[in-house]
Amino acid sequence: MFPRLLIDPAKVRENAAEVVRRAGTRGIRVFGVTKGFCADPAVARAMVEGGCGLLMDSRVKNLRRLRQAGFTEPLMLLRIPMLSELGELVQVADGTVVSMPETVVALEAACAAAQKPMDVMVMADVGDLREGLWPDEMEAMGKVLAACRRVRCMGVGTNIGCFGGVLPTPENMALLAKCGALLAKGLGAPVEVVSGGATSSLELVDNGQMPPQVNNLRVGEAILLGFNTGRLQAIPGLHRDAFVLEAEIVEVRAKPSKPIGLIGADAFGKVPVFEDRGRRLRAVAAVGKQDAKIDGLTPLDPGVSILGASSDHLTLDVEDCPKRPVLGGIVRFTLDYGAMLALTTSDYVEKVYV
Ligand SMILES: *Cc1c(COP(=O)(O)O)cnc(C)c1O
Helix, strand or coil: CCCEEEECHHHHHHHHHHHHHHHHCCCCEEEEECHHHCCCHHHHHHHHHCCCCCEEECCHHHHHHHHHCCCCCCEEECCCCCHHHHHHHHHHCCEEEECCHHHHHHHHHHHHHHCCCEEEEEEECCCCCCCCECHHHHHHHHHHHHCCCCEEEEEEEECCCCCCCCCCCHHHHHHHHHHHHHHHHHHCCCCCEEECCCHHHHHHHHCCCCCCCCCEEEECHHHHHCEECCCCEECCCCCCCCEEEEEEEEEEEEEECCCCCCCCCCCCCCCCCCCCCCEEEEEEECCCCCCCCHHHEEECCCCCEEEEECCCCEEEECCCCCCCCCCCCEEEEEECHHHHHHHHHCCCCEEEEC
């Protein structure tokens, strides 16, 4: 069945082991982030085998999937929780990130009702402007947590890069460490974990610029794709092809490179522009925007380039292929994070473990 996603858990395991090893040389623990692949248990297992002792996901539903698959490792929610999901969260997870004192109070009530403890990581905003407290709110948050019986503060974390595109620097990491100290002051106890971000923060680890207070990272993309989207760079020493899309060719035909007729908007409301390169050999593959983020696909086969896609058709230029593609043949692509997210989510894409 095509389209299908080939998933290689051994490559994920090797990437995880390498990221865990490199971070470990700087005293940094790595939590594995499973949201990029809908917490598929085979891939999550590979993260654990590679040395991620705790898994995080942004959806309670994904955490439940891991629990039901038999994971006994600690599981944490990576998106600041909805008030409406706290009851379910307490049943499924061991912890969550938080940014609102009101949520902490409601979480304490949910923990009391379920007679369960929960760990929380307090998110600090050091400039990316997604979730998180300002430094001057940290001490008060510490006091709210000090008053909790079942909610335990595991530490402080920050998210950068995802919304504002902010890159990690020794300066914003030092600000995070300061937020940790302020939180500890309000808490009246030291904080155990200072979590300096995600894949993008690995570069500070690799170049020795990470402040010593930072002792944790939450990593998805590096382990899954060997790529740092923050820098649009491959990370040396990691596999890039643990996830590969295969699609089947349903038409091969030479066509002009410029559409014929009056040009309006395409199926997605954009007016396309095509350069006239004369008649060229094309292939149509049976995959589309319903399955994948098309600009996140990179052809693996030499001479193939992507011209565009509608919801169910991917149009390829195959003029420069050393071997002429045939009807029923397969084209292969590596993925970026967005394409992996969409493909693992799509019901129309078969998942095959290699
Ligand atoms: C998604 C996410 C991560 C992991 O990001 P990667 O770039 O995949 O390593 C870490 N922390 C938070 C809060 C996230 O939302």
